[in-house]
């Protein structure tokens with residue numbers, strides 16, 4: 467056997483990456499099993515998320531990104547293939563997985579504090595523990611002064627902070643975000659990106675972010691997966707090489723431009739396909 471074949475892939479001082487979630491041969495066909503119209507939305511997709519990595523997905527509109535997230539969240543069952551989280555097949559929403567959606571999903575009739583406490587109350591967590599976790603999440607997301615406000619009294623960015631705090635309070639080990647900042651203006655989006663990086667660093671959670679914004683993907687991620695036009699499959703994986711300590715100031719780094727250029731090069735052709743135009 468050659469030396470190269472037996473050499474360890476990682477130096478002994480550096481632990482090998484641990485698989486946190488894995489999709490193998492996952493497809494999703496809407497309407498499968500019925501006599502009506504079938505729509506092949508996704509796959510086959512193979513994807514491995516390492517524990518603690520920040521992974522983003524970009525792809526043309528309608529290519530199956532949200533479907534991919536739904537499958538990982540246990541909200542949709544794949545037509546084919548397997549989905550694992552922490553070594554176990556996913557059936558239903560797994561404990562330890564938190565989801566943040568694009569739309570403002572805060573409850574208008576509850577205060578910020580009650581919004582954040584909602585999931586814990588439903589789960590029957592005791593009152594002292596709820597108070598402790600809610601205080602932490604509200605403080606972490608900079609919402610302390612708004613704890614007794616209602617969502618209608620907050621800006622879009624603050625409401626999305628409430629939604630993130632509501633997920634954070636559940637102490638997820640895998641956080642799935644579907645276009646969480648899509649409705650926000652550019653400056654707020656970049657600053658919310660900084661908040662998300664801080665949350666990722668401090669919790670050690672694995673993050674999967676779906677975004678249309680290439681700058682967001684390039685700035686936030688350790689790795690970006692580019693999907694094809696529907697049915698979405700991964701056509702490229704781009705490792706950004708950023709240090710763990712990073713923030714939105716890296717948008718002025720020359721390397722940032724190189725990453726977004728590569729993402730756009732791949733995405734442009736696929737987006738034209740999904741619009742029905744020639745590249």
Ligand SMILES: Nc1ncnc2c1ncn2[C@@H]1O[C@H](COP(=O)(O)OP(=O)(O)OP(=O)(O)O)[C@@H](O)[C@H]1O
Pocket residue numbers: 496497505507525526527528529530531532533534696
């Ligand atoms: N419940 C459903 N039933 C039938 N078709 C669906 C359903 N949900 C999504 N689709 C279709 O599946 C395809 C993929 O949808 P999906 O929302 O996953 O894509 P996406 O990449 O997240 O889209 P966008 O970028 O516009 O948010 C689309 O053609 C969509 O119309």
